Amino acid sequence: MIKNITVQEFFNLTTMVALADVRTPAEYQHGHVPGAFNLPLFSNEERVLVGTTYKQIGREQAILLGFDLTGPKWSGFIQDALLMAPGKKIGVHCWRGGMRSGAMAWALDLYGFEVYLIEGGYKHYRRWVLNQFEKPYHLLTLGGMTGSGKTRILQEMEMSGAQMIDLENLAQHQGSSFGSMNKMLQPTQEQFENNLAAKLNNLNHDRSIWVEDESHNIGKLSVPNAFWDQMTSAVLIDLKVELDQRVSALVKEYGQLDKDFLVACTERIGKRLGPVQTRQAVEAIREDRMEAFIRLVLVYYDKSYRNSLIRRNSDQVFSMKLTGDPMKNTAEQILEFINTIPAGRI
Known part of the structure; x- marks a missing residue:
């Protein structure tokens, strides 16, 4: 049985259903529904060939070519689908909900699958994605100077039951010039x-x-504008952590990284750091004086953070000094602090 279904209806299904993306591997790698698996009807090269035939000769010839190309593959398609959906319930989509997903849905239905065919395909899914950022959310932002442990604190809060979005994890980047940690892609x-x-x-x-107080750009990626606007207008809890504690935490986090990587990252912010400070920071890296290096670059990052606070509505910024180790037992402190803020301000 084939059932046409919208993107939201598919996500609202009460049981987990595997989702097959039948677009090419290149299309899938560029962007796909999280959790979907790639079951490409055509290879990258075959897709180009079919498209060219469609434009230059016509639809019927393109369909015949498609059958010629996929003929030997159908058994493999079904076997791959069975591996991902042994219960024979599966969702299917292509780019626009056209011939590719229709052909795959027909074959899987013929074999005995219960098939959910996504209306409008990936194109409608992308529209759904952008609509999510337009929805209103009750955001609370956790800020603080570099080294305050914001990400780890948010993770602790999540384990305590709070809802949290780790933008840096989603972006695979920690935000600063050094944010790739020389390993994240x-x-x-x-x-x-x-x-x-x-x-x-x-x-x-x-x-x-x-959410963590982030710049609009996280590495090479940008937080979607509609969601970013909500972040910048949300209440911000500005964590106050002693400089020595921040330096110590950053030395542990960055001190073991490759020196050439640290030098290259430092030189990228050389114009903003200043020529003297850049030279001193590079020398400190080369001489394995990691605390000195951290203190030098923090001058720049602390100034940037202070400037970002100035641009916020002061009525929405609440400072909170952490007591003890900022990496431990902070969730309860912050959640208790939130309860002290007047209801009309949050």
């Missing part, structure tokens, strides 16, 4: 948006959602 902008939309869809919109 960022997704495409499209995939970042898809992952963020999926996270938002899975949260309870009647409850507060915590």
